[in-house]
Amino acid sequence: MRRHLTTTSALATLTLAAFAATSAPAPAAAQELLFWSTQARPVEEAQGMREEVLSGFEGGAVDYQPQDAGPFITRLRAETEANEGTIAVVGALHGELTAFADAFADLSAIDVSAASPALVELGRLGTDEQRYVPWMQATYLMAANRAALEHLPEGADVNALTWDQLIEWGRAMEEATGSPKIGLPAGPQGLRHRVVQGYFYPSFTDSMVTRFRSDDAVAMWETVKELWEVTNPRSTSYNFMQEPLLADEVWVAIDHTARLAEAFNQRPDDFIAFPAPAGPTGRGFMPVVAGIAVPATAPDQEASLALVRYMLQPDTQIATLRATNFFPVVDVELPEDMPPSVRAAGAAIALQSGAPDANPGLLPVGLGDLGGQFNQVYVDTFERIVLAGQPIEQVLDEGAQELRRIVDEAGAPCWAPDAASEGPCPVE
Amino acid sequence: MTATAPLPAHGAAPSDEIARALDLARAKRWLVAAVVTILCLWVLVPIYLVLVNALSTPSEVSGWPKSFVPSFAMESLAFFAGYRGVAEALLNSVMVAAITMVLSIVIGAPAGYALARFDFAGKNAFRILVLMTRAFPLPLLALPLAVAYIQIGLDDTILGLAFVHTMLAMPFAVLITASLFMGVPFELEEAAWTLGCTRLQAFVKVVLPLVSPGIAASAVFAFVVSWNEVFAAAVLTIENRTLTAFLLQSLNVSPLHLKFAGAAVLVLPALLFLFAVRKYLFAMWGIANR
Incomplete structure (x- = not known):
C-alpha cells in the first residue's frame, strides 16, 4: 500500500507540475499567419505545403493547418459568429467555400488577370465581389x-x-x-x-x-x-x-x-x-477548383492579402503542384523535372479537356x-x-x-x- | 428430471464421478485458456500488425504476400520524426490529458462520494444528469463552445481544451468512484469516528487508502478519453494542437505506409503510459496484490 501511495503522489506531483507549466504565461509566439485549409491533408502533402510552398513567403511565418470538413467549418463559423478570429487565410474547394460568401472579405484588389476567367467567375459566388480567388485545380x-x-x-x-x-x-x-x-x-x-x-x-x-x-x-x-x-x-x-x-x-x-x-x-x-x-x-x-479566401475577421488583412498574392505567383503555383498534385490556375511553364504523377496526369488532362467530344x-x-x-x-x-x-x-x-x-x-x-x-x- | 437419481453405489461409481469432475475441470481450464488467448490476440494482433507495417518499406506495405517479420525499414517512421510540430503536439496532448485526469478526479470523486454515501433529493436525477454530458454529440456542442471560448479568451489554450475533456470524462469518473466508495463499508468510517477521527480524518485515513487504486484507474480512464478526443481539439486549439487533432485527420487520407507509421506514433505513447500504470488498472478489477 505504501508503494501505491508514493507512486500515486508522484503521479499527482507530475500532473500538478504540468498544470503549473501551462498556466504560466506562454512565451510570446511569433505572429504566425494561420492558413486554414481542407486541402493537402495527407501528411506528405501537408509537409510539402509547409516546407516547399509556404516557407518561401517573406511576409512572415505561415502555420498551415489542414482539416477535415467538420472542424474546418465549425471553426470558421465560430470565428464569424464571435466576430473575432485567428484564421488569416482559408483554402478549400469551391463547394466548401460557397456557404461562407458573407464571411469573406472582398478580394477585388488582387490581380487575377493571369488566372482562367471561368475560374475567377466561380470565385464571385454569385455576388459582384471577388469572394475567393482560384488557388489550384485538378x-x-x-x-x-x-x-x-x-x-x-x-x-x-x-x-x-x-x-x-x-x-x-x-x-x-x-x-x-x-x-x-x-x-x-x-x-x-x-x-x-x-x-x-x-x-x-x-x-x-x-x-x-x-x-x-x-x-x-x-x-x-x-x-x-x-x-x-x-x-x-x-x-x-x-x-x-x-x-x-x-x-x-x-x-x-x-x-x-x-x-x-x-x-x-x-x-x-x-x-x-x-x-x-x-x-x-x-x-x-x-x-475541380480550390480557392483561397480571407475571412473578414482575419487579424491582419494586409498580411493575409500578401499571402494570397504569393500563392498566385507562378513559382508558388509550381511548388504547390509538386506538393499536392493540384495543377496551377495561372499560366505557367512547367519545368522538366516534375514527379511522375504530374507528367502522367498532365498529358492525360490535356487529352481529356482537348478531346473533340469533351x-x-x-x-x-x-x-x-x-x-x-x-x-x-x-x-x-x-x-x-x-x-x-x-x-x-x-x-x-x-x-x-x-x-x-x-x-x-x-x-x-x-x-x-x-x-x-x-x-x-x-x-x- | 422426473426422479431423483439413485445414489451411486459404493465401488466403481465414485471413480466415474471423480473422472467426470476431472473432465469438467479440464474442460473449464481449456475454456478459460481459449478465452484468454482469444482476448490477448484480439488486442495484440492489431498492435503487432501496426508495428510490423510501420517498420516496413512502402512497397512491402502495399505488396502481397505480407511478411509477418518487419524488415526494420525506418523511412516511414523517420518521416514523422522530421514532421514539424509532432513533438509540441505530443507535449500538448500529455498536458491536456494530465490536467483532464486531475480535474476529473478532483471534481468527480467528491460527487461519487456523495452519490455513494448520502441520500438527497434528486439523487437519481443527478445520476442521469451526469450522463447527459455524453448525450450530445460534440460537433453539436463545438460551435457554441468555440464562440464562447473566443469571447472569453480561453480559445487555443490547453486549459480550455482540458475543461472540455474533463466534461467528457466526468460521467465515468463520477460513476466509477461512486461504485468504489460503495464498496467500502460505511461501518469502517463509523468505527474511525468512534475512535476519535473527525469526518475528514476518517475519510483520509480509512477510506482513501482503500479506494486509491481504483481512483488511479478512473484517472487513467480520463487520460485515455482525453488522449483519443479529436473534434473538440481540432476546433478549439490552433497553435496548441494535441497529437490526435494534429495527426489523425491527416492520416485518414494519407498513403497506407504512413497510416501505419502514424498509428504507431499515436499508439505508442498511450501504450507506454498504460504500461506504466498497469497495476492500478489491475487493482480496479480486483486482482491487486493488496
Whole structure:
C-alpha cells in the first residue's frame, strides 16, 4: 500500500507540475499567419505545403493547418459568429467555400488577370465581389496497370475509350484473371458523387440536373449496372484508388488526380493515365477548383492579402503542384523535372479537356450550404440503383423530387453542361 | 428430471464421478485458456500488425504476400520524426490529458462520494444528469463552445481544451468512484469516528487508502478519453494542437505506409503510459496484490 501511495503522489506531483507549466504565461509566439485549409491533408502533402510552398513567403511565418470538413467549418463559423478570429487565410474547394460568401472579405484588389476567367467567375459566388480567388485545380482521370492493356478490346483506343468499351475491357480482364479488375471510388470517403455528376450524367444525358430523370438517364443507369458487374465489389470500401491499384487488386480505375498520384510515383513504369470514357453525348469530365479566401475577421488583412498574392505567383503555383498534385490556375511553364504523377496526369488532362467530344460538367454553382444535400442525392441514387438493385424509374423519380426541392430552395440557375436558365435550374 | 437419481453405489461409481469432475475441470481450464488467448490476440494482433507495417518499406506495405517479420525499414517512421510540430503536439496532448485526469478526479470523486454515501433529493436525477454530458454529440456542442471560448479568451489554450475533456470524462469518473466508495463499508468510517477521527480524518485515513487504486484507474480512464478526443481539439486549439487533432485527420487520407507509421506514433505513447500504470488498472478489477 505504501508503494501505491508514493507512486500515486508522484503521479499527482507530475500532473500538478504540468498544470503549473501551462498556466504560466506562454512565451510570446511569433505572429504566425494561420492558413486554414481542407486541402493537402495527407501528411506528405501537408509537409510539402509547409516546407516547399509556404516557407518561401517573406511576409512572415505561415502555420498551415489542414482539416477535415467538420472542424474546418465549425471553426470558421465560430470565428464569424464571435466576430473575432485567428484564421488569416482559408483554402478549400469551391463547394466548401460557397456557404461562407458573407464571411469573406472582398478580394477585388488582387490581380487575377493571369488566372482562367471561368475560374475567377466561380470565385464571385454569385455576388459582384471577388469572394475567393482560384488557388489550384485538378480533375478526375482514369488510371490503368500496363498489364491491363493487353486485354483491351479490339479496335479500342485507350485515349478515346467509350463506356461500352470499358465494360467490354472489364469483362475480358475478368475472364483472363478470374476476378473483376475495374475499380470505382465508391467507399464512404470516396468521391463517387463526382463520378456520377461529372462523368456518367454529362456522357449520357448532356446534363447534370435538368435531365436527371430522363429516358437517357434510365439507359445510363442500365449501363452503369452493367459496368458494376465487371467492377470489383470491394469498390464500396475504396476511398483512394491508388491503394487498390498499388495492391494489384484492380487494374483500371477512375479517381481524382491527387488520389491516384501515389500509384504513379511509387511505380511510374507500371501505370498509365488516360482520359475518362465517352458516352452518347460526349466525354463528360469535371474540373475541380480550390480557392483561397480571407475571412473578414482575419487579424491582419494586409498580411493575409500578401499571402494570397504569393500563392498566385507562378513559382508558388509550381511548388504547390509538386506538393499536392493540384495543377496551377495561372499560366505557367512547367519545368522538366516534375514527379511522375504530374507528367502522367498532365498529358492525360490535356487529352481529356482537348478531346473533340469533351463535355465538361462544372462543379455546382450557387447552391450555398445545400451542396452537401445535392451531392447526397447522387450518392443515394447510385447506391439504391447499383448496390441495392432498386427499380431505376422509381429511384430517379424520388431523386428528381429531392433535387428540385434543393435547387429551388437555393434558387440556383443551371450550370454546364445544362443550358443556362432564367431562375432556378428546372428538373424535368 | 422426473426422479431423483439413485445414489451411486459404493465401488466403481465414485471413480466415474471423480473422472467426470476431472473432465469438467479440464474442460473449464481449456475454456478459460481459449478465452484468454482469444482476448490477448484480439488486442495484440492489431498492435503487432501496426508495428510490423510501420517498420516496413512502402512497397512491402502495399505488396502481397505480407511478411509477418518487419524488415526494420525506418523511412516511414523517420518521416514523422522530421514532421514539424509532432513533438509540441505530443507535449500538448500529455498536458491536456494530465490536467483532464486531475480535474476529473478532483471534481468527480467528491460527487461519487456523495452519490455513494448520502441520500438527497434528486439523487437519481443527478445520476442521469451526469450522463447527459455524453448525450450530445460534440460537433453539436463545438460551435457554441468555440464562440464562447473566443469571447472569453480561453480559445487555443490547453486549459480550455482540458475543461472540455474533463466534461467528457466526468460521467465515468463520477460513476466509477461512486461504485468504489460503495464498496467500502460505511461501518469502517463509523468505527474511525468512534475512535476519535473527525469526518475528514476518517475519510483520509480509512477510506482513501482503500479506494486509491481504483481512483488511479478512473484517472487513467480520463487520460485515455482525453488522449483519443479529436473534434473538440481540432476546433478549439490552433497553435496548441494535441497529437490526435494534429495527426489523425491527416492520416485518414494519407498513403497506407504512413497510416501505419502514424498509428504507431499515436499508439505508442498511450501504450507506454498504460504500461506504466498497469497495476492500478489491475487493482480496479480486483486482482491487486493488496
